[in-house]
Amino acid sequence: MRIPAELHSGYTYFRNGRYVVEADRYRAVAAGQAPKTMIIACADSRVDPATIFAAAPGELFVVRNVAALVPPCETCESSGTYHGTSAALEFAVTQLKVEEIVVMGHGMCGGITAALQAAEHRPVGRFIGPWMEQIAGVRDDLIERTPGMFPEFRQKALERIAIQHSLGNLNSFPFVNEQVNRGKLRLHGAWFSISQGELHWLDQDTGVFETVSVGLPDRDQGLR
Numbered sequence: 001m002r003i004p005a006e007l008h009s010g011y012t013y014f015r016n017g018r019y020v021v022e023a024d025r026y027r028a029v030a031a032g033q034a035p036k037t038m039i040i041a042c043a044d045s046r047v048d049p050a051t052i053f054a055a056a057p058g059e060l061f062v063v064r065n066v067a068a069l070v071p072p073c074e075t076c077e078s079s080g081t082y083h084g085t086s087a088a089l090e091f092a093v094t095q096l097k098v099e100e101i102v103v104m105g106h107g108m109c110g111g112i113t114a115a116l117q118a119a120e121h122r123p124v125g126r127f128i129g130p131w132m133e134q135i136a137g138v139r140d141d142l143i144e145r146t147p148g149m150f151p152e153f154r155q156k157a158l159e160r161i162a163i164q165h166s167l168g169n170l171n172s173f174p175f176v177n178e179q180v181n182r183g184k185l186r187l188h189g190a191w192f193s194i195s196q197g198e199l200h201w202l203d204q205d206t207g208v209f210e211t212v213s214v215g216l217p218d219r220d221q222g223l224r
């Protein structure tokens with residue numbers, strides 16, 4: 001099977017453009033990565049963390065899954081064996097010793113839509129259904145608290161609640177909790193509006209997602 005034309009075209013563009021500019025950086029990080037930040041994001045094609053944060057290779061340790069969820073800390077014995085997100089989290093915190101973890105949800109998230117559809121007993125997929133069930137508790141609580149809420153508002157509310165739920169789950173991992181208590185690790189919640197290209201950051205004291213102001217361009221922005 002040959003490389004699809006669209007991917008080949010993109011790769012050619014990368015090799016002739018960004019790679020030429022960043023070849024030295026690629027060579028340097030080949031010896032080992034030391035990212036300071038882990039981002040847990042949705043698999044959605046429109047919310048690429050490296051694009052949103054204009055990150056260079058080696059700067060962000062990213063794990064993406066459906067709806068950017070962090071599952072609770074479960075041992076293999078208690079529930080299944082394949083914990084991809086938890087494994088990435090363990091590596092980021094215990095080996096890379098990242099200093100920031102950002103859970104980044106987004107608008108119009110299909111995973112969150114599926115969670116809301118499941119509440120109406122609509123089929124959502126053999127694997128997506130059980131994966132999204134981990135927020136069933138907070139979803140049901142939201143639905144109960146907001147009877148008659150417009151679906152788009154409820155969707156947006158659940159997108160944000162899911163981020164806060166994931167932050168709580170992050171703290172259930174002993175190695176995360178330990179680093180947070182030692183002041184070596186900070187946990188953040190963020191939500192990205194696709195239609196506006198706008199990032200909102202969770203104020204964990206108020207529970208409000210505040211729009212992130214955009215600063216002046218850096219001098220080296222042309223390189224990114």
Ligand SMILES: [Zn+2]
Nearest residue numbers: 042044109110
């Ligand atoms: Zn999504």
